[in-house]
Amino acid sequence: MPELPEVETVRRGLEPWLAGATIEAVTLNRADLRFPFPEGLKAALEGTTVTGVGRRAKYLLMSLSTGKTLLSHLGMTGSWRFAEHPIDKPPRYYEPTLAEKHDHMVWTIAHPEHGRSHLIYADPRRFGFIGLYDDPADSPYLEGLGPEPLGNDFHAEGMAEAFAGKKAPIKAALLDQRVVAGLGNIYVAEALHRAHILPTAAAGRLVTPKGRPKAMLEGLAQAVRQVLVEAIEVGGSTLRDFRNAEGGSGYFQHRFAVYDREGEPCPTPLCTGTVERIVQSGRSTFFCPVCQKLP
């Protein structure tokens, strides 16, 4: 569910109301998500102030006044939401009527300007997880991640190095978080369509014999950045249940060129193709067989 643009949207929704807020109380409604909650999580959070909300790839990173960092991965269905948005409505306690079935962790927070509210982590499928670290660099989850696609360390040369000699389809190679961190099934499909590359092409075909990126790979790097920037601008994509921290949906799903559009005409200007769906590594891939080609 949440790929980089959705996680960034959540981060932007949380930051203004959470940074500077003190966590007064923490309620855990179960012992685990995908993994057990970290040992001593409740005690480590209560009484501390959140100093900032950051993001690395698909991970949210909340800095605490104790110096520790809380890491949150949303899995497929994880969400953070305010029980009441602290600015639109008067602060209000989290009442049973506001509770939902999969609210696994509830914080009571107090912000010096915005007052008291509740922040809830919900996650029906429980593929998400929480980590707590003295230093985020200690987290094994962040350890092997590739460059941020919107940062300066992401470029066609780096991808060429990773893809050289690879027979795996480019679709699978782009999903590998060690190559570039933050892409998921939606944005890989969209980026490959923009770059006019067939998702089934072997990743190695985008690299010259000398190990240099072919022009199409340069185009792919550009397409990845473009599609992510545009998606962030409109608050990510809401397919089924993605919500930002204020409870609103994203709008990028209206701009999908191929994702979830099997049978529809390809939106590429002058292209006569029809969007097809295939399965790669057990996951749906959407593409246009006419304007997307082998490198």
Next chain:
DNA sequence: AAGTGAACCTGAACGC
């Protein structure tokens, strides 16, 4: 070693 598929878990949509 690299690449694929199953597993983790719940809910929604669909066909009968």
Next chain:
DNA sequence: TGCGTTCAGGTTCACT
């Protein structure tokens, strides 16, 4: 109405 099947934005682990 109900029941069974399929699929879903991610990651990790166990096979070939």
